[in-house]
Amino acid sequence: MRRLLRLSFIVLIVLRYGLDELLLSSFRPRPMRLLARLARAGRRLDAPPGVRLREALERLGPIFVKFGQVLSTRRDLLPPDIADELTRLQDRVPPFPAEQALRLVERAYGRPVDRVFARFEREPVASASIAQVHFATLYDGREVAVKVLRPGMLKVIDEDLGLLRTLARWVERLSADARRLKPREVVAEFDKYLHDELDLLREAANAAQLRRNMEDLKLVMVPEMVWDLCTEQVIVMERMYGVPIGQVQRLADAGVDIPKLARDGVTIFFTQVFRDGFFHADMHPGNIQVSLAPDTFGRYIALDFGIIGTLTEVDKDYLAQNFVAFFRRDYKRVAELHVESGWVPRHTRIDELESAIRACCEPHFDRPLKDISLGQVLMRLFQASRRFNVEIQPQLVLLQKTLLNIEGLGRQLDPELDLWSTARPFLERWMDEQVGWRALINELRDEAPRYAKLLPEMPRLLHQALLHRAERPLEGEMQVLVHELRRTNRMLQALIYGGLGFVLGIVAAKFAAYLPIF
Template sequence: MRHLARLIYIVVTVLRYGLDEVALSGFRQRWVRVMVSVVTFGRRLDAPPGQRLREALERLGPIFVKFGQVLSTRRDLLPDDVADELARLQDDVPPFPAAVARALVEKAFKRPIEAIFATFEAEPVASASIAQVHFATLKDGREVAVKVLRPGMLAIIDDDLSLLRTLARWIDRWSVDGKRLKPREVVAEFDNYLHDELDLVREAANGAQLRRNMEGLDLLMVPEMVWDLCTQSVIVMERMKGVPISQRQRLRDAGVDIKKLARDGVTIFFTQVFRDGFFHADMHPGNIQVSIAPATFGRYVALDFGIVGTLTEVDKEYLAQNFIAFFRRDYKRVAELHLESGWVPAGTRVDELEGAIRAVCEPHFDRPLKDISLGQVLLRLFQTSRRFNVEIQPQLVLLQKTLLNVEGLGRQLDPELDLWSTAKPFLERWMDAQVGVRGLFERMKKEAPHYAQLLPELPRLLHQALHRPHREESPALLALLAEQRRTNRLLTAVLLTAGGFAAGAAVMAWLQPWMG
């Protein structure tokens, strides 16, 4: 019944704001249009379509606002007026009252707000779907930003996720694509990310990890967390000063190289994904600023770390090989990788899959972003995946969303940006570091402490393996012991090989200061 009530509320909201004009545009059945016109008789729609869409998404809650934020970055798919309205969802959602924010802060820290801060600005500087941010000053003079979770968020999100889970079960049960699309797993991933975003301590930990990862890159700045003032509902962090990346003319007036900024954004994204396997997964313009301070001029400033993505070593290597194969236009290798990973049925013909992938990707190479749409490429790839029964990978859904955000951001900054040529050198260097000679020595150095601990135990292990006493002499036991001796010989060979690698790694580590 709760799901039914929510569905009715969604339908009523769609009709109230006139979104049925778009939602039903593809229906040919006249009776559908007639029924809607009867239900909405007398309705007045004075506001522009973009404003009505934004207000409807705000009314429907956080999950719908997230959808609008992603959509706002795709100006290649939307009219300018609609994109401008949706951009307001990034940090201009109607705030909750300042008195409520103060009460939430005092409840989280169990003391009056004057005992914590020297100053606390009642007017929020940014207000989004999950939380809003107030500027403040600590007693020691440090300028900080205070992020306060919206009240009642957990119940709203749980209701919508429960509805999504029900829809996923229906799709899984009744759709011919149910098994391939894995709707339950995708919703489960979405569930994890949204609940992680509701825990602000986790967000603070994500920000701290991202700050450590990016320290040596000098392209991205991440605020430092004030850990003494971080709770599940309120966190306090260093105040960052920058220009919102959406204000391109202001950045140009300040002397920022916009084309370099676009290239740096691609480098940051691929560094986080392939080097660290830990990436900011909510990179809409409301969460990105650019520093114009002399000491950090032109660097990105990242905000809001509620949603981050992670990749395993297997995921990273597989994706890197796919990207490199795409950049080299080696479509046969792309098809082989899909087969090797088990993403397509074992009986799939490589040449047929290769031809389908070539037809999707070849028209889009050597063209700037203004002339292509990664969204359209992904749509064609999804159509191809349906034909070949490619299984959707839930752990990569967040990466796909982030890649669309990055492309939308790059399109706004520099429509002439060639995404392929910008990313290809980085990925080739990363692959060399992973599987080349340099990567081999790095892994040997990393494993040297483990092998150094194992080497002293090697004689005892060999003695135990070769001189194990025989308690019985039955034929069955003798056969078992013979098999064990063969296994022991194999184990001995493996241990000796490992010892050789360990010795080599130790020598390389010892010689490194002289080798430079």
């Protein structure tokens, strides 16, 4: 009955905001378009479709707001106006009562709050769709932030996800064009994000890893976790003091070098992505502050680590090859990489994909950030991707989303910032590590322990092989020995020549890839 009531409420919201008309009008068959016009009759739907969708998600509650936020990152699936509107969804929702927060904390620790904290502020300082944050003080004097998971979230999420899966199946059955949008896969991706965020212990581990990675950079601060007080429902971390990065005038009045702050943001982003393959994937202004303390003046402060992106060595190598091709403006190679990686069907014509990529990227080289929009570039690339049925990888979608966040921060801080010129020194070092001589040396160094263990065993292994062959009842011991010696000699020659050729091939490939690209 409860699920039926929830479904009825969703249907009412869909009808009130005209989402049924929005869905039907996107279908190609003429009967569907006619049905959309009939659905619109008798209702005032003056607001643009994206606005109506955003307002409907806000009315449906925190889970649908979070779904809209995740959906806004899939610009490869949405029209530009709807994607832009969904990015306006705010993560600020009404807090749950302080009494509930206190009960959840006591349940997590199995003892009263006043035995855990010397002081616990009942009024939350931040409230989101998944959790809310309270400030507190430990008995040893440390000031901390306590993040508490919203009560009953798992049950509500599972119920709403079940409804979303049902809706996704209906959409796929109604339209072949809707199947290309992969609604069930989008819901599955949303399911993963939500359940990852529901485990606050996972978020604490993400923060700890990011803190270790960024420790030597001295540009960004990550709060330290109080592990003795971290559970799946409640985590406790160091309290950070900073000014929200969106308050640019306040930062400038305090003496912060705003252009340097913008450049530091680019450096932090590229370091996390290309050096570590582990990056903060929710870097909107609400999660970024700037320290004004004397010993850490001007450093970024990162908050909220529920969404973290990761890149494998294969991903990084693929990106490295794409960067080489892009900076050489070798769009044919970019198109070939898309086909080789399986992103587009094998039958795709390379020349057509090359032409589409050139049209997207060529007008934007050598221009300052104030004159270009990476969002527009990505949007055109996504439009081209729909034409060629490009399969966008989830981890790279997160990377694209974070790149859009960085662009927004750069525009806000320093409209004169040239993103590519700022990133060039870092990219040159990174490319050297990925495909240059340094990469060859690093690979040989990584493989050295295996070779060091294998090479001393080679004589014994060869001797055992000879004895095993010699024990066979053949024509005669001498003939067997001569035969095995000749065969072993040929094997050793093939091994030596083959290994030499392999090493020379690697050297040649690395040398070719390391040709100047800027």
